[in-house]
Amino acid sequence: MxxxxxxxxxxxxxxxxxxxxxxxxxxxxxxxxxxxxxxxxxxxxxxxxxxxxxxxxxxxxxxxxxxxxxxxxxxxxxxxxxxxxxxxxxxxxxxxxxxxxxxxxxxxxxxxxxxxxxxxxxxxxxxEKLNQGKPLAFRVGLSGPPGAGKSTFIECFGKMLTERGHKVSVLAVDPSSSTSGGSLLGDKTRMTELSRDMNAYIRPSPTRGTLGGVTRTTNEAILLCEGGGYDVVLVETVGVGQSEFAVADMVDMFILLLPPAGGDELQGIKRGIIEMADLVAINKADGDLIVPARRIQAEYVSAMKLLRKRSKVWRPKVMRISAKTGEGISDMWDKMTEFRDLVLTSGELLAKRRKQQKVWMWNLIQENMLEHFRSHLAVKDKIPLLEEKVLSGVLSPGLAADLLLKAFKDGL
Ligand SMILES: Nc1nc2c(ncn2[C@@H]2O[C@H](COP(=O)(O)OP(=O)(O)OP(=O)(O)O)[C@@H](O)[C@H]2O)c(=O)[nH]1
The missing domain is CATH 1.20.5.170 (Single alpha-helices involved in coiled-coils or other helix-helix interfaces)
Known part of the structure; x- marks a missing residue:
């Protein structure tokens, strides 16, 4: 070398x-x-x-x-x-x-x-060397449909952690804002008490950029938070798009927060997300909602038994919690730390992080290459014309792609 x-x-x-x-x-x-x-x-x-x-x-x-x-x-x-x-x-x-x-x-x-x-x-x-090679922070992804109680949960969970001496940062990933122009996560005032806590840092969602761009900045923001001494980094996302898949590739543990409702109300939730969850928390298990919460818990327990096992040392858990009363939140943290310890000692955590680094690098390359391609002089002007032809059915998408790629290669 x-x-x-x-x-x-x-x-x-x-x-x-x-x-x-x-x-x-x-x-x-x-x-x-x-x-x-x-x-x-x-x-x-x-x-x-x-x-x-x-x-x-x-x-x-x-x-x-x-x-x-x-x-x-x-x-x-x-x-x-x-x-x-x-x-x-x-x-x-x-x-x-x-x-x-x-x-x-x-x-x-x-x-x-x-x-x-x-x-x-x-x-x-x-x-990390001083810490005997152990990661400094626990990266947790949290996803759930709008109204599942994510902000209420983070407020309650975050406060519990800061009271126990942890430093917590919350990063909200909300690419919806770039496509719909409105933000699902960032607009209203959320987690007011936690945001006043000196041991917590809440970053509102980025309001621009593609999913790739958001992925990049979130990954980098995680590193910066860890550098700032935050030992629990929560990455929150609305579980109705692609962002949660990207988030699952950035974190050590992925949590799905669901309301005690089934069928129609959860239509936006994609099956793939459930497969990625290391823990499913059925929220709002209080008052009249205890009974439906139990039912949903049982449904998810049986559904998750059918899923492919992703870890040798951990089977995804389904828990009932109430972010409003705080019930079950402490048990949930116990389960989370149990998960972290198991995957750490088995070597799965470090292997996963290494793999994520590679995914991250390729995502960046993909994003940059596409940008480079779109703005290249040899193709820039041709794109609208060929898109139009594909839309009107005059040209097949495959042929249009081939023409653009050829123009790009020739122009290099
Ligand atoms: N009964 C009950 N209500 C809850 C609980 N957690 C949240 N809620 C209520 O559910 C509603 C939605 O809660 P949010 O915390 O704003 O939900 P969210 O998932 O952050 O929603 P978005 O910000 O729209 O994504 C609010 O009216 C909360 O008061 C709970 O544990 N029990």
Missing amino acids: KIPSVLLRFPHRYLFKRMYFKNFHCPSRSDFLCIGSLTLVRPYHTKWMCLSEGLKRELCHQAAPDQQAEGLSDRENRLIDRLYSGLIQGHRACLAEAITLVESTQARKKKVAQVLLQKVLSYHREQ
Whole structure:
């Protein structure tokens, strides 16, 4: 592996800390030597020694954010430093500003955001190492149809967690706002008490962008929240679209919150979502609704027995809760922590997170490629015409796609 040129130019700045931890440091450029695939270092100007592949990888990794930082102005670098230090010290305002930065579509801001994210990621890695490789935060996805009681639940659940010393962040994913122009989650004042809690951070839904764009910013917002010391990150979504599938690919545990109603009222809920749930909570199990809640619970218990097993150590549970009275919420958290411990010790959690990283990368590539394709000069003008022909039935979709792809390839 080639040592990045930036490392060779400024070994002091980039390597000292890391190497110091490894009990040696390289005071100058002349202490590095690359011969073919071998990289030699001379700690303390003494004996030359071969740099192990592991350490090389680590050093190159460390250098990545700094390499990206090249080309940024002093002002941008100061912004990154300010947000980074504010974030890891737990300042909510810095977290909010950092999330706004990652949500930006402006090319320059996107670049600044990526450098900040890399810094946060490096910090994460260090912290996780200190934590014996265990993840710092529990990422939980929460989905349910409108009116299931999601905000009431989050308010009650979040307060219980902050009282127990946790720091909770809530991110709402609401791509409906980009398609319908209105927001299902964000418009009204929700979770008023929790939003006043200093150990909670609630991020209203992004109000623009495609599902892919929202996916990207939510994933990045999760990392920033974790960097800010939030040990429980709740990602909320309305269970009537595609967003919950995307959310399931970002979290450690996926929870479905349902009202005690069946049939028609739950038509919007897709069967696929139930298959993804690690826990189904039937809410509003209080007063007159206790009986229907029991019935729905029994229905879901039998339905879920038929589903394919996704984990070797966990069978999805169906619980009854009341977000209004708080009944069952503490038991639900117990079940959630039981899940987390089981998947952590079995290795499933880390395997899942690794897989999610890959999915995330491909989602980004897909999103960017499509954008690149649509805006490419060779196809941009042809798209409306071919779309029109497909709509009027003159051209088959397959042929239109082939023509556009050919024009794109030829124009590369
Ligand atoms: N009886 C009872 N009512 C509840 C419970 N939880 C929520 N509700 C009521 O259900 C209604 C909808 O609750 P919300 O928390 O706004 O539901 P939501 O899922 O966030 O709805 P959207 O914001 O539209 O997505 C409100 O009138 C709540 O008071 C509960 O545990 N028991």
